[in-house]
Amino acid sequence: MDLVIYNSLTRQKEAFVPRVPGKVSMYLCGPTVYNRFHIGNARTFVVGDSMRRILAYLGYEVLYVQNFTDVEDKIIKRAKALGITESGLAEQEIANYFADARRLGISPADVHPRVTEHIKDIVDYIELLIAGGYAYQAQGDVYFAVEKYEEYGKLSNQKLDELVVGSRVEPGDAKRFAADFALWKAAKPSEPSWESPWGPGRPGWHIECSAMVRSILGGHIDIHAGGMDLLFPHHENERAQGEALCEGEPYVKYWVHIAFLVINNAKMSKSAGNFYTAAELLEKYDGKVLRFFLQSAHYRSPLSFDMGLLDSAASGLGRLENAVLALRQAKEFIPKEQAVLTLDFAGYEDKFRAALADDFNTAEAWAVLFDLVKEVNIALARQAFGGRDAAEAEAFLLRLGHVLGVDLASATFLEQHIDELIAKRQSARANKDYQAADRHRAELLNMGIILEDTPQGVRWKKQ
């Protein structure tokens, strides 16, 4: 089952061949920590986390790195507005990131580097670029000379002269060429700065990733992922920096770009103001509902967002969870029919794996799980399923759900109390005291528990 990945650089799907057999190095562009991330940002983080899980599921040993940009204009601006230090703000928002991410089922990366911890690596990197003739110093700034890198524009499929037309030149910029970009910015009053061979200043945006990739992962990686909007200029610039020091071997083998969340037919973005933070959505929806929703489309397709779609996702996920719950409660049942019916777990897993190996097609992988659940439900309804088969099906579903970062098991904390109330209701029903029976049922409903009277006995599920 060979993995195929769409590479933005070649604009086609390619067979995945890691640099080192069996091992994958992957870097995901993380957040600028100046406030909470929104559900659109969350798509990128969730997709990155799932790719990492899928790679592991496919048998690779994965080294996963996600950075925090903790020096940046917006951080400086907001810290000033709040009257706190830049590092204080960054610290707070990094903590918020982890809190929100955990609830979305996103595991911490193997390394979460921060720009401020890698200033020396960045300075060293820039010195190498200057020594190699790729960068020049001008009035305390250092710029990357785009014309020195002949492939500049290849990643975003732009011609250099077209880029010049659209490029921004700030007043006061000391660039030699309009499309050149800053590696190091001379310090401005009341902004954080570090000493460097070019005087006090701070790193430009693009250099951080190249420098951290070099110092942590060794300068060459298999997969570099990020949001679609980072393709240009960020990744184009980063690639130029990376390739400048790469001596023939590609800086990144596979460039992966994740499409946007779309709200009212427009990109969700902080600057447009049309966003919901993950944190506020988490007040109303379980993290796994959000995660399930964010994986309901292929990562390269824009995904529509609105509250109604979240409700739909909750219903859909509920179908999966309830099947798992039914299976758990069916484990003790002896099937009425001999269990002639055996589910083809291997067949389902082949389809599931094939979907994910085809450029991480999570939408199709979920469909495989829904197909299995349908078959399970039919078997359960026919009373042809129970015992060990049910246990096996439950474990299977939980295992595959975990590959996509969603725990399909429901909480068990109240089970004992639930069982007591069900027993009371059952005896009331046996005595045809339906008033009492309904009272117990209402009591359970208050706890968020819904009863189902099935041929195999009473079953319950979460509301």
Place this chain on the structure above:
RNA sequence: GGCGGCAUAGCCAAGCGGUAAGGCAGAGGUCUGCAAAACCUCUAUUCCCCAGUUCAAGUCUGGGUGCCGCCUCCA
């Protein structure tokens, strides 16, 4: 202006040369003390439009139309 993407049922969304996945919503039925769930059946002769290639096209080619994104901070 340059570059790129998308258009599939009421909604979301797979499929990307072999005769329309899956989810949500909806309708009818079975089951039930009543429910709920589950199950069964139904809901796109058709994939924005027009040409073309092919034995065969949402799927490839050309031309339209509409929408979106990047080119400025942005996941």
